[in-house]
Amino acid sequence: MKDTFRQRQALGAALMVVAALFYGAMTISVKLSTAHLTVWQTAMGRFVLGAVVICLLAGPLRLNLLGLERRLLIVRGLCATGAFVLMIQAFKTIPLSVGIVLFYLWPVFACILSAWVAGEPTTGREWPFVIGAFFGTALILWPEEAGSGLQPGHFLALASSFLGGMAIILIRRLGRTNNAFTIYFYFCLTGGLFCLVPLLTQSAPLLPGSAAGWMTLAAVAVFAMCGQVIMNQGMKFLNASRTGVYMMIEVLAASIFGVIQLAEPFGPKLALGTFLILGCGVALLFLPAPHPPAPDRTGPLKPPVLPDA
Numbered sequence: 001m002k003d004t005f006r007q008r009q010a011l012g013a014a015l016m017v018v019a020a021l022f023y024g025a026m027t028i029s030v031k032l033s034t035a036h037l038t039v040w041q042t043a044m045g046r047f048v049l050g051a052v053v054i055c056l057l058a059g060p061l062r063l064n065l066l067g068l069e070r071r072l073l074i075v076r077g078l079c080a081t082g083a084f085v086l087m088i089q090a091f092k093t094i095p096l097s098v099g100i101v102l103f104y105l106w107p108v109f110a111c112i113l114s115a116w117v118a119g120e121p122t123t124g125r126e127w128p129f130v131i132g133a134f135f136g137t138a139l140i141l142w143p144e145e146a147g148s149g150l151q152p153g154h155f156l157a158l159a160s161s162f163l164g165g166m167a168i169i170l171i172r173r174l175g176r177t178n179n180a181f182t183i184y185f186y187f188c189l190t191g192g193l194f195c196l197v198p199l200l201t202q203s204a205p206l207l208p209g210s211a212a213g214w215m216t217l218a219a220v221a222v223f224a225m226c227g228q229v230i231m232n233q234g235m236k237f238l239n240a241s242r243t244g245v246y247m248m249i250e251v252l253a254a255s256i257f258g259v260i261q262l263a264e265p266f267g268p269k270l271a272l273g274t275f276l277i278l279g280c281g282v283a284l285l286f287l288p289a290p291h292p293p294a295p296d297r298t299g300p301l302k303p304p305v306l307p308d309a
Helices: 002-033 039-061 070-090 096-103 106-117 127-141 152-174 180-201 211-234 240-247 249-260 268-286
Strands: none
Touching (some): 002 070, 002 096, 039 180, 039 211, 070 096, 070 152, 070 180, 096 268, 106 127, 180 211, 240 249
16 A cells, blocks of 8 residues: 555656646747747647647546636636736746746745635744745845846736736635636636737737747647646646645756756856745745645546646
């Protein structure tokens, strides 16, 4: 029995590492796409592929894509869409390594927002980690003496993280009555509808105008879908805290690419800020829940613990 449990844990860990690497590849592709695509082209590519794949899976898996609490599903989809769109826009003006670290403030925002959205107030033992993560953020945002100072992308990344945290809290509520595929389907559906008008009215062409644009668009969509499917599978074998920690490999993969391939600066201030943000985020994920979890009525499929951004 113990060997079976360990094997399941090992399989779950392996799946989550692969999923995190796919999400890292998606993040890198998003950064590279900013030179060839508009934000609406990139976002729509991801949403269309996701919606098509989920619809194809609905029959064989007997999924109820309409779900329950549909208004809340739409709100959650809009939050996740906003997080993804804002992150794309942020990458246009700030380094990849900085943007992805700021985005991973989402556990802190989820902790703060949980009192109002999920009825789970922030406890006294959580506040030191919340403050520590914000101190790390202040270090990253503190302007260098000879630097260019704050850019709009810094604030867009923070807004993306805030919406990502909101999306996580809504997943906690919606996961009690909906499976992971239904939640992701609403993300793709609301995201596609949200981006449709800006896509049709933008001054740029509707479709990518270069081979590089098509390649980066395909990479974003495929990597995002593979990461989502593998993460959902891995969550069958791991609890939420371990899932969130493994997914932080995305930060390391994207940051290493940004520093090595894109020649982005990575000084002591950014290193310390990254350590504080990720360290406090890991601590918040591993703290035992102060309230017993609500019963899950969706069967063996568990909702993802990361915002779709």
